Amino acid sequence: MTAVQKRVFINKIALALSTLSALIALGFLFWILGVLVMKGVGALNWNIFIFEGAPPGNPESGLKHALVGQAILIGMATAIGVPLGILAGTYLSEYGKNSKLAHTIRDISDIMMSAPSIVIGAFVYAVVVMPMGHFSAWAGAIALGIIMIPVILRTTDDMLQLVPGELREAAFALGAPKYKVILSVVYRGAKAGILTGVLLGIARVGGETAPLLFTSFNDNFFTTDLNEAMPSLTVTIFNYATSPYEDWQQLGWAAAFILSMFILGLNILGRVILFAGKKRK
Amino acid sequence: MIDKLFFNFTRASALLILIIVAWVFTVLFNHSLEAMNTLGLDFITHDEWAPNLDKFGAYAAILGSIISTTLAMMLAVPVAIGVAIFLSEIAHDKIKGFFGISIELLAAIPSVIYGMWGLFFFVPIIRDIFGGLGIGLLAAGIVLAIMILPFMAAVTRDAMNTTPDILKESAYALGGTQWDVIKDIIIPYAKAGIIGSLILALGRAIGETMAVTFVMGNVHKVPGSILDPTTSIPVTLANEFSEADSSLYFSSLFGLALTLLIMSFVVIAVAKFYFLRKARRA
Numbered sequence: 368m369t370a371v372q373k374r375v376f377i378n379k380i381a382l383a384l385s386t387l388s389a390l391i392a393l394g395f396l397f398w399i400l401g402v403l404v405m406k407g408v409g410a411l412n413w414n415i416f417i418f419e420g421a422p423p424g425n426p427e428s429g430l431k432h433a434l435v436g437q438a439i440l441i442g443m444a445t446a447i448g449v450p451l452g453i454l455a456g457t458y459l460s461e462y463g464k465n466s467k468l469a470h471t472i473r474d475i476s477d478i479m480m481s482a483p484s485i486v487i488g489a490f491v492y493a494v495v496v497m498p499m500g501h502f503s504a505w506a507g508a509i510a511l512g513i514i515m516i517p518v519i520l521r522t523t524d525d526m527l528q529l530v531p532g533e534l535r536e537a538a539f540a541l542g543a544p545k546y547k548v549i550l551s552v553v554y555r556g557a558k559a560g561i562l563t564g565v566l567l568g569i570a571r572v573g574g575e576t577a578p579l580l581f582t583s584f585n586d587n588f589f590t591t592d593l594n595e596a597m598p599s600l601t602v603t604i605f606n607y608a609t610s611p612y613e614d615w616q617q618l619g620w621a622a623a624f625i626l627s628m629f630i631l632g633l634n635i636l637g638r639v640i641l642f643a644g645k646k647r648k
Numbered sequence: 649m650i651d652k653l654f655f656n657f658t659r660a661s662a663l664l665i666l667i668i669v670a671w672v673f674t675v676l677f678n679h680s681l682e683a684m685n686t687l688g689l690d691f692i693t694h695d696e697w698a699p700n701l702d703k704f705g706a707y708a709a710i711l712g713s714i715i716s717t718t719l720a721m722m723l724a725v726p727v728a729i730g731v732a733i734f735l736s737e738i739a740h741d742k743i744k745g746f747f748g749i750s751i752e753l754l755a756a757i758p759s760v761i762y763g764m765w766g767l768f769f770f771v772p773i774i775r776d777i778f779g780g781l782g783i784g785l786l787a788a789g790i791v792l793a794i795m796i797l798p799f800m801a802a803v804t805r806d807a808m809n810t811t812p813d814i815l816k817e818s819a820y821a822l823g824g825t826q827w828d829v830i831k832d833i834i835i836p837y838a839k840a841g842i843i844g845s846l847i848l849a850l851g852r853a854i855g856e857t858m859a860v861t862f863v864m865g866n867v868h869k870v871p872g873s874i875l876d877p878t879t880s881i882p883v884t885l886a887n888e889f890s891e892a893d894s895s896l897y898f899s900s901l902f903g904l905a906l907t908l909l910i911m912s913f914v915v916i917a918v919a920k921f922y923f924l925r926k927a928r929r930a
Contacts, residue, residue, distance in 0.1 A: 375825060385734045389730060398769075454662070458655075463662065490671075545651050581889040627761055
């Protein structure tokens with residue numbers, strides 16, 4: 368074999384291995400998606416949306432409690448995380464810019480984004496659940512809100528920086544004060560980007576289970592009392608899937624399917640909005 | 649007036665991030681003081697975890713975290729690099745777009761679903777092949793590997809894509825094969841970025857809770873083999889936090905949470921501030 372033939376041969380092997388690993392990865396991931404769709408769709412029916420949790424063996428059991436609880440928790444977390452994240456991102460992009468403080472905040476927030484979410488759960492347990500004396504929806508929402516802030520902060524910071532400086536200068540030249548420039552020029556210019564950030568932030572916390580385990584805990588029944596333990600789809604999936612009862616496991620698959628579709632939907636929507644926004648420019 | 653108010657609002661929100669992080673560390677530290685004082689170094693060197701006897705040795709949990717993440721990295725890194733090479737160098741544009749987006753979407757699927765899949769579909773396979781329970785370190789390592797794969801592949805691909813086309817084209821012009829270009833141009837050029845991405849994925853894997861909680865077993869015992877059930881820091885927290893009944897028990901769990909936070913903080917900081925910053929500067 369000549370030197371060239373040898374190199375071509377090695378090249379073929381290397382490329383084949385790389386393609387093979389791509390196929391392996393794709394295979395596993397489609398296996399998981401396939402299972403999710405088959406099991407999930409199979410377990411879906413109207414009862415899920417009508418009935419709340421029931422003891423195993425009861426045909427009139429559903430996920431209404433978990434769906435509503437999840438919506439409440441996500442809604443509250445959004446109300447906490449989105450304003451704080453957007454304001455903080457505004458500071459970094461419009462006031463802090465390249466100052467040392469702004470860079471420190473960016474770095475710490477970036478680390479927070481990848482930090483273990485269960486630790487945030489432990490923190491909220493210590494500062495909210497312990498003083499209150501019991502699990503509550505508030506605690507769960509605060510934990511999720513804290514996790515959401517860095518995601519929103521990062522996208523807001525990035526997106527506001529994309530707004531051209533000339534736009535700001537033009538507004539300043541008309542005599543507008545800085546807050547007015549930010550509110551009606553910069554925000555307007557970065558609208559699509561900020562919205563995408565919010566959607567991705569919601570998607571990120573929507574799938575979180577670990578920080579809810581000991582903050583909002585879980586409940587098998589329908590409740591809207593924010594001072595009490597609140598059921599969520601994610602913790603319900605965990606409890607039902609690890610239970611020995613066949614019908615609870617079925618409900619667990621249905622919950623897993625609904626949750627995944629919700630989160631994938633948000634991700635896709637976020638991308639579409641960003642893409643459409645880019646196209647218009 | 650309003651201008652000043654708006655400025656102060658935004659600045660307070662930004663500072664809140666720093667305050668929260670400092671607060672998290674202080675709270676976890678304060679709550680783990682009791683365990684540190686009572687148990688001392690035994691907390692991390694002993695492996696007996698018996699809440700009813702007030703014995704809390706976290707050695708098994710810490711070891712379980714390290715072994716399961718190492719296992720996951722060993723399995724995921726080669727595949728992730730392969731996928732990244734495939735996405736950045738081999739695939740045609742159409743496949744690249746489709747495959748790239750599906751990888752990113754899969755990275756968004758909640759980890760509780762990977763865990764559930766692992767419990768119902770993967771554990772039985774391990775049980776059939778190796779015997780035993782099926783639940784244990786090996787299952788945890790594999791499920792964890794599959795879970796971090798999409799994220800790892802996506803960031804590694806991004807790092808590889810930073811290689812300027814002109815460098816690659818020069819190498820091709822000299823008669824290099826695709827593999828020559830990959831190993832002599834792209835990998836050396838993007839080395840810092842690739843290593844940073846892999847370590848960042850490691851940082852996520854350490855703290856990952858739900859994917860492994862299903863399949864680890866939560867048994868506080870140093871495993872004899874990778875087929876044995878054991879526990880890890882996040883698994884212990886997830887299973888026992890809402891059941892703890894004595895203040896020393898709680899304090900030990902807070903100690904575990906602090907250990908986990910410090911481990912992942914250090915790993916992520918090394919990835920971001922050493923490797924990824926170096927990559928951006930290059």
